[in-house]
Amino acid sequence: MNTWQWIGGLLVFLGIPFFLLGTLGLLRFPDVYTRLHALAKADNVGLGLVCIGLGIQSGSVVLLLKLILIWVLMLIASATAAGLIARTALSRGLRPWGT
Amino acid sequence: MTKSWRQAVQERTAGVMRWLGMQQTGVGLPLRILAYAGIWWIITGGEGGWLWGLPAVLVAALFNPFPTTERWRWRLRGVLAFVPVFAWLSLRSAVDVAWRAVHPSRPLHPALVDYAWNVEGGHARVFLANLINLMPGTLCVRFTEQGMTVHILGDPARTIAGLERLEAVVGRLFQPLGEKDD
Numbered sequence: 001m002n003t004w005q006w007i008g009g010l011l012v013f014l015g016i017p018f019f020l021l022g023t024l025g026l027l028r029f030p031d032v033y034t035r036l037h038a039l040a041k042a043d044n045v046g047l048g049l050v051c052i053g054l055g056i057q058s059g060s061v062v063l064l065l066k067l068i069l070i071w072v073l074m075l076i077a078s079a080t081a082a083g084l085i086a087r088t089a090l091s092r093g094l095r096p097w098g099t
Numbered sequence: 100m101t102k103s104w105r106q107a108v109q110e111r112t113a114g115v116m117r118w119l120g121m122q123q124t125g126v127g128l129p130l131r132i133l134a135y136a137g138i139w140w141i142i143t144g145g146e147g148g149w150l151w152g153l154p155a156v157l158v159a160a161l162f163n164p165f166p167t168t169e170r171w172r173w174r175l176r177g178v179l180a181f182v183p184v185f186a187w188l189s190l191r192s193a194v195d196v197a198w199r200a201v202h203p204s205r206p207l208h209p210a211l212v213d214y215a216w217n218v219e220g221g222h223a224r225v226f227l228a229n230l231i232n233l234m235p236g237t238l239c240v241r242f243t244e245q246g247m248t249v250h251i252l253g254d255p256a257r258t259i260a261g262l263e264r265l266e267a268v269v270g271r272l273f274q275p276l277g278e279k280d281d
Contacts, residue, residue, distance in 0.1 A: 018193050025200035033238060033250045034207055038196050040232050045193035062145040069141050079229040083239050086232075086250065090240040096250055098209045 008057030015049030018042045031097035032089050040082040044075055130173070131160040169220060170276040177271035184268050185230075192235035199252065212255050214262060215246035218270040227269045234265060 001009075025038025051071040055064030090096075139152040199206055216224055228247055231237040236258055241248035251258045 018197060021197035021200050022193075025196055028200055028205055029207065031209075033240065034209060034252065036232075037236070037238055037250075037252055038200055040238075041189075041192045041196045041235075042200075044233055045189050048189070062141060065141045066144070069138065075233065076229075079232040082232040083229055086238050086240045087242065090248070096209050096211060096240075098207065099211055 004059065005057050008053045008055070011049045011053030011056065013053075015046045015053060018046030018049070022046065032094065033086060033096045036082045036086055040078050044071075044078055047071055047074055128160060132156060135159050169222060171220060171222060171273045172276060174272060174274040177268075177273070181268055181272055184265075188234050188265070192233065195235050196252075207252055208254075210251055210255055211240065212249045212251055212259065213246060214249050214259065216266075217263070218266050220273060220275065223269055223273050226272070227266055230269065231262065231265070235261065237262065 019042070022038050022042030025042065026035050029035045029038055048071050051067040052064070055067040058064065135156040136152070139148075139156055143152065218224060218227065224242075224247075228239040228242050231239055231249065236252040238250040239247050240250045249258070249262070
């Protein structure tokens, strides 16, 4: 394993806990709004680190760019979906927990 | 049956004509072609396939499925300044929410906060409203002409100060056409 593979592996390793903790938040948080916070934020950073890590490990610039493109598309989809669910929930009268 | 097929065809044709009329084909065309060609190059793994790629790129660049009446373009300096801010805030946001998830007492202090727009332009506002869903402790739950309602997890004063800073960064991403770049 050369240096780049170690760096890539390290990034993947750093990314995994974010998925785990995002899911923990989904289970522990009390309502739809707080759960959206947990999912949208933690998973995106987790996926970013895993994608960049795998791209660096592959040693191919095109593959790295492709994984980053996938991440960016996922960011857009995830931010939009979180916003749509949150706006729909509020407009249908769902009170946020603790307010 | 309330509508004849002839009426339906006429309405559909009028819709398509309106859509064509709203296309601002010239605005940002070179940049769009370049960006879509780059995406094609990436998804084909650098192998080409331009016989299919070139027409697809051109059609995608010429026709915007969601045309607007606003005229603007990306400001390169704004984009370059945005990327590190986005990366740093994303990381902070994920660490923040992860910490709240693992903490035994689950420290959440949710509140709904109204936030009035400072930034002009529908595209900048939509961008900001979606962006804050990925930023520390903020989630857009209502979007109006005057502002947005934000669901927050922490201290309201700090969160709003952060939103104002972020809004300024987002405002510098877009340049209305007809204005000189600074």
